[in-house]
Amino acid sequence: MDVKKTFLITLPVASAYGPLGVAFGVYLTTADIAWYWAPISAFMIFAGSIEFLAVSFMRDAYPLYLIAFSAFIINFRHIFYGLSFPYHRLKTPAQKAYGIWALTDETYAITSAGLGKDLTGNEITLLQIISHFWWAGGALVGALLGLIIPPEIEGFDFALTTMFVILAVDASKENREWALFLFILLSALLGLIAENFVLENSFLTVSLITYLACLIIQFKVRFYAK
């Protein structure tokens, strides 16, 4: 097992996970959640956007079923990562289980096509463990930083907004379709109406379901048009 090579491959991952982990830690602590939950969350979930959202959900006291539903929709893309992740290289059941747990966007990209496509099973596990540590370590550092920031300073929730903005720019490169823009407007509108006039905190659920329904209808229309 080439520990040095594996470690070097994780450095680009570290340059992304470290700072983002710090931002997550600061955000969690300044949202009045005890600092030690930041590394615990980074350890348990290891996913990114949904972890930042978890903080926002908890602050608004979301019920668990809404949290579960949102996590399902937001992480839906992960269902396709497992398809080309090199499980066959992982040997023991524990390695395979951990491989799934720690299958992030980055480890998927590296091991299935990138620098790490020749890594052995043990090296993949090591790569995932080191990446996991970068993420949880960043979260811990951020959480401790959050403790010394004066409580009068507000606005750390913008970390969430700017992260989604960047992810939306990336996603818009893949898809530039006017129909999707209309679906988003309709979904947001229904979500806002539901949240303001029907049920508190229902924006995400209603808008995500509407968007999903729009896609299914669009698919059916195209399918039957053929």
Place this chain on the structure above:
Amino acid sequence: MPNDYIFYTLLTISVITILLRATPIFLTRNLKDNALLVFIAKKMPIGVMCLLIIYTLKGANYLVKPFGLPILICCALSIGLYLRYKSAILAIFASLFVYLIMINYEFLLYYL
């Protein structure tokens, strides 16, 4: 905030994320053969991200001063920096920094 609520929230998200990542292994049929799933997976991210942006923007009050301008300006700044310098980390931290200064202007002025 009660610790058990925090723990169960994290556990719920963790389990759902792991189940999604594990799904392809337990299916005998290849998911890539399901045209509807592939269609949805391709068009989902842009919609989800835009709705998440709106989710974080809807808290601001746009009717009173400063009319939500700091958050909107910093969103534009974030997009501009990302397109110009192609660095997500730079765009996130620079726009967050500018936003914090705009929001905490009076507090910072008082102490510095």
